[in-house]
Structures are given as structure tokens and as C-alpha cells.
Amino acid sequence: MQEGKEFQLSRRGLAIVTAAAAAATGGPPAAQAQTGAAASPPASAPAMEKVSLVVNGQRHALELDARTTLLDTLREHLHLTGSKKGCDHGQCGACTVMVDGRRIYSCLTLAVMHEGDEVTTIEGLGKPGDLHPMQAAFVKHDGYQCGYCTPGQICASVAMLAEIKAGVPSHVSADLTAAPQLTADEIRERMSGNICRCGAYSNIVEAITEVAGRQA
Amino acid sequence: MRPFTYERARSPAEAAAAAQRPGARFIAGGTNLLDLMKLQIETPAHLIDVNGLGLDRIEAAPEGGLRIGALVRNTDLAADERVRRDYGVLSRALLAGATGQLRNKATTAGNLLQRTRCPYFYDTNTACNKRQPGSGCSAIGGSTRGLAVIGASEACIATHPSDMAVAMRALDAVVETVRPDGTERAIPVAAFHRLPGDTPHIETALEAGEFITAVTLPPPAGGRQFYRKVRDRASYAFALVSVAAVVQRDGTGRVALGGVAHKPWRVEAAEGELPRGAGPAMAAILEGARPTHENAFKVKLAERALAAVLAEAKG
Numbered sequence: 001m002q003e004g005k006e007f008q009l010s011r012r013g014l015a016i017v018t019a020a021a022a023a024a025t026g027g028p029p030a031a032q033a034q035t036g037a038a039a040s041p042p043a044s045a046p047a048m049e050k051v052s053l054v055v056n057g058q059r060h061a062l063e064l065d066a067r068t069t070l071l072d073t074l075r076e077h078l079h080l081t082g083s084k085k086g087c088d089h090g091q092c093g094a095c096t097v098m099v100d101g102r103r104i105y106s107c108l109t110l111a112v113m114h115e116g117d118e119v120t121t122i123e124g125l126g127k128p129g130d131l132h133p134m135q136a137a138f139v140k141h142d143g144y145q146c147g148y149c150t151p152g153q154i155c156a157s158v159a160m161l162a163e164i165k166a167g168v169p170s171h172v173s174a175d176l177t178a179a180p181q182l183t184a185d186e187i188r189e190r191m192s193g194n195i196c197r198c199g200a201y202s203n204i205v206e207a208i209t210e211v212a213g214r215q216a
Numbered sequence: 217m218r219p220f221t222y223e224r225a226r227s228p229a230e231a232a233a234a235a236q237r238p239g240a241r242f243i244a245g246g247t248n249l250l251d252l253m254k255l256q257i258e259t260p261a262h263l264i265d266v267n268g269l270g271l272d273r274i275e276a277a278p279e280g281g282l283r284i285g286a287l288v289r290n291t292d293l294a295a296d297e298r299v300r301r302d303y304g305v306l307s308r309a310l311l312a313g314a315t316g317q318l319r320n321k322a323t324t325a326g327n328l329l330q331r332t333r334c335p336y337f338y339d340t341n342t343a344c345n346k347r348q349p350g351s352g353c354s355a356i357g358g359s360t361r362g363l364a365v366i367g368a369s370e371a372c373i374a375t376h377p378s379d380m381a382v383a384m385r386a387l388d389a390v391v392e393t394v395r396p397d398g399t400e401r402a403i404p405v406a407a408f409h410r411l412p413g414d415t416p417h418i419e420t421a422l423e424a425g426e427f428i429t430a431v432t433l434p435p436p437a438g439g440r441q442f443y444r445k446v447r448d449r450a451s452y453a454f455a456l457v458s459v460a461a462v463v464q465r466d467g468t469g470r471v472a473l474g475g476v477a478h479k480p481w482r483v484e485a486a487e488g489e490l491p492r493g494a495g496p497a498m499a500a501i502l503e504g505a506r507p508t509h510e511n512a513f514k515v516k517l518a519e520r521a522l523a524a525v526l527a528e529a530k531g
């Protein structure tokens with residue numbers, strides 16, 4: 001990262017540095033040889049690519065290592081840390097953002113694959129004092145405990161209601177050709193890509209149901 | 217992730233030509249490839265981004281079917297009115313797979329090309345003939361509960377993870393491609409995925425650099441269509457067993473299975489048994505199955521899933 005606005009060394013950053021140092025000194029010397037990486041030829045210099053993204057309405061021209069995921073671009077380069085890195089493998093949903101209005105896992109896509117795309121993160125949905133209705137409903141219904149999955153849950157639920165509105169069926173829709181119903185079963189199935197380790201699911205469903213009812 | 221160079225292709229022919237570069241891979245949705253690249257199971261030296269090729273339309277095919285562009289996203293294919301009306305098994309299969317976020321990104325061609333979720337393929341500390349040809353198969357004699365019960369080999373007992381491909385097998389879909397020399401061909405989905413044999417790392421009939429442009433569905437098969445998926449969770453889990461079925465009023469029909477083999481499993485010759493019920497039909501479909509102690513339940517589960525489908529078809 002050659003950004004001007006480097007973060008100060010935080011407690012978490014310090015912990016990572018410490019852990020890395022411990023691994024460098026304390027790890028078994030043979031451990032490296034067990035990974036596929038060590039058996040392969042040395043890595044060449046990373047390829048840099050230019051990409052421009054419109055994030056929460058603001059255009060950003062970036063030059064990135066081609067490997068940079070959209071999630072890392074948002075967090076590490078644009079310092080929009082609302083989107084969270086949970087598993088980094090598309091299994092938890094904490095990184096969910098909207099790209100051109102559709103929810104995706106930002107950890108499973110490269111920033112360079114999104115030239116000119118419009119990205120909406122939790123920061124773009126609402127702000128303290130001017131919350132998006134879904135944010136307000138999560139607060140009202142206690143739709144979280146630790147809050148780590150919440151930005152992903154909220155981005156996913158806003159886009160999910162748009163999918164229902166557009167008539168996209170789900171696994172639990174009884175009739176494929178009818179307009180999908182707004183039931184708790186539908187909401188649960190459609191939100192199955194967002195895991196909440198604290199188990200706030202029933203309150204999340206209540207929050208979404210309230211917003212959906214207001215929109216209908 | 218290992219470093220790679222990156223380009224955006226401007227035409228299918230250009231993409232196929234670029235793919236002749238050593239270590240080149242196409243990237244579309246990227247939901248499977250990037251996951252594997254992070255784990256260094258896939259280590260492409262060059263990525264060809266095909267998202268700009270515009271192959272994202274579903275059109276009526278001249279023979280009365282549908283031509284699905286390679287880049288049509290799973291969400292859009294499942295939600296297409298014609299698919300919902302005439303190819304319900306396909307819509308159902310797509311909706312039974314992954315999550316809303318993944319279906320918004322994953323493409324038709326990419327779904328066909330997904331790699332197995334065999335835990336030993338994912339664990340780079342174990343031997344895997346698919347990941348590293350010739351290294352052996354840690355799954356054999358290991359934890360096999362989710363793995364293949366039929367069509368496997370001494371080299372590999374992995375399953376194909378796709379739901380969509382199982383429905384396409386039942387529907388007799390055809391995969392259209394263009395090769396690096398510009399020639400085009402059509403591969404029936406039945407011949408698209410391979411059994412592992414002694415080359416489990418070669419998973420499809422695609423040649424080096426060959427690029428999928430579309431998948432064509434024949435005219436609607438009619439009947440009642442079902443996709444019944446049995447898994448460990450109610451949502452967002454791969455199939456232990458799945459049944460894609462098209463059942464006609466007279467009890468005849470077609471059945472393809474997911475979760476049991478290295479490819480969507482269909483035995484046309486066994487489908488004559490369907491009017492006699494799930495027991496005889498599944499016995500014929502899974503004839504020659506060699507399950508392990510841990511996954512023998514899949515044979516019975518497949519029969520029961522088919523029985524449930526046939527009961528629903530009658531009801």
C-alpha cells in the first residue's frame with residue numbers, strides 16, 4: 001500500500017505484526033515445504049492494473065495489484081471498512097455489497113473485473129443521523145449482537161427485497177410462475193448466504209419483515 | 217494468491233486465441249476460480265476476463281428451444297419466464313444451489329466448469345490426483361461420506377458439485393464452443409463431463425483454450441418437472457443426493473442424479489423402469505454402484521428421493 005493516508009499502527013495491526021514475527025522465528029523450518037507454494041517457482045512481480053470504480057456515488061481511479069479483491073479495495077485502499085472480511089471465501093456473507101444494484105460477495109471478485117461499475121457499501125446506504133430504513137429496523141429489532149455480520153446482512157437484505165420485487169423466485173417458492181410471497185420462509189431462504197455467529201436470525205427476519213411491509 | 221497478468225477479451229475468438237498462452241484461464245463470475253486461487257489450488261499465470269463479451273442473453277433457438285449465453289448469471293437464468301414455465305427443473309436446480317449473492321455472479325458456463333468440493337482436493341497437505349496428477353487419492357480409505365458411489369476409479373472418487381448441470385443433463389442440453397483456431401462445435405452435455413478414470417484432472421471434453429459461448433436447450437420436454445435436493449442444511453449446502461426429473465402423465469420420464477458421481481448421472485436405458493416405481497428404476501440407474509461404508513446411505517437416499525418425486529408427480 002503506497003497510499004498517503006496510511007493507518008496509524010493500530011492494536012490489531014500490532015497483533016498481526018507480532019504474530020507474523022512469531023511465525024517467522026518460532027515456526028518449524030520444514031513447514032513451508034508442505035505447501036504448494038514452496039514447490040513452485042518464485043513468484044514474479046505483481047502485475048498492476050488501472051481500474052475506475054464508482055463507490056457510493058464517488059468515482060475513484062485506482063492502480064492496483066491485479067490480485068486485489070473488491071473487498072480489499074474497499075477496505076484497504078478506499079478505507080471503507082464497513083464491509084467486513086469474515087471468511088474471505090464466500091461462505092459467510094460479511095463482505096456483501098451491491099454492484100449495479102445486485103448483491104455479491106466482494107471477497108470473491110477482483111476489483112479489475114469491475115471497471116466503471118457502481119458499488120454501494122453500507123457507508124453508501126445511510127449515515128448516523130440519516131439511517132437507511134433497513135439500518136433503522138436492525139437497530140429497532142436488535143438484529144445483531146456483536147455487529148460484525150451486520151453491514152453484510154443489511155446490504156444483502158436491501159438487495160434481496162429488490163429481487164423479490166423484481167419477481168425472482170427462490171428455492172422455497174411454491175409456484176415458480178407466480179410472484180414470490182413475502183413470508184418468513186422466503187426471507188430465511190434468501191438470506192441463507194449471510195451467517196450470524198451470534199444467532200440474531202429471528203430479529204433479523206423481524207427487521208426485514210417490517211421494512212418489506214412498509215415498502216409493499 | 218499467486219501473481220498473474222490480466223486482460224479483458226473483446227470477442228470469443230480473441231478469448232480462445234489468448235487462452236493458448238501457457239497457464240491462461242478464463243474468468244467470468246470468478247466465484248469458484250478465485251476461491252481456489254486464494255488457496256493456491258488454481259495458480260493461473262494469466263487471466264482472461266470474458267465478462268465484457270456480451271454473451272448474457274437468453275434467446276429463442278430456431279428449433280424451438282432456448283439458447284442461453286455462456287455469461288447469463290444463474291439468478292437471471294432461474295428467473296427467466298420461459299425457463300420457469302417450460303424448464304422448471306432447471307430453474308429449481310439453480311435455485312437449490314449456492315446463495316443469492318453467488319447466483320448473481322456465477323455464470324452458466326462457469327457453473328458447468330466448477331471443480332469438485334471433495335475435501336481432499338481442497339486440502340493441499342493431502343494427496344489428490346485431481347490437484348496434482350499422480351500423487352494419489354487421499355479420499356480413498358479416508359472420509360468418503362459426501363463422495364461418489366458410482367463411476368469412480370482407483371484414482372478419484374470425487375463428485376461433481378453442480379445442481380444446474382444435473383438439470384441440464386435431464387433436459388439433454390448442448391454446450392456450444394469456439395476453439396482457438398476459430399472452429400465451433402456443439403457438445404451434448406452428456407459427453408461434456410468425464411468420468412475420472414486414470415486422469416481425474418481432465419474433467420471435461422473441452423480442448424486447451426476452447427471457450428464455451430452458449431448452452432442450448434432443446435424444445436420443452438413437457439411433463440411435470442422436479443429437482444429434489446437432499447443436503448445436510450436446508451439451504452446453502454452441496455447435495456448429498458439430488459434428483460432432476462421430468463415425469464410425463466403416463467409415468468414415463470427422465471431422471472438425472474447429482475451428488476453420486478464425477479458427472480451428472482443419467483442412464484437412459486434404465487428409464488424404462490420408471491413406470492414400475494422408484495425401487496426398480498433406481499436399482500437400474502445405480503446398477504454397478506460401489507459405495508463405501510460411509511456413503512452407502514446415498515443409494516437408499518436416491519431411491520427415496522425419487523420415490524418422493526414420483527409420488528408428487530402423481531398427486
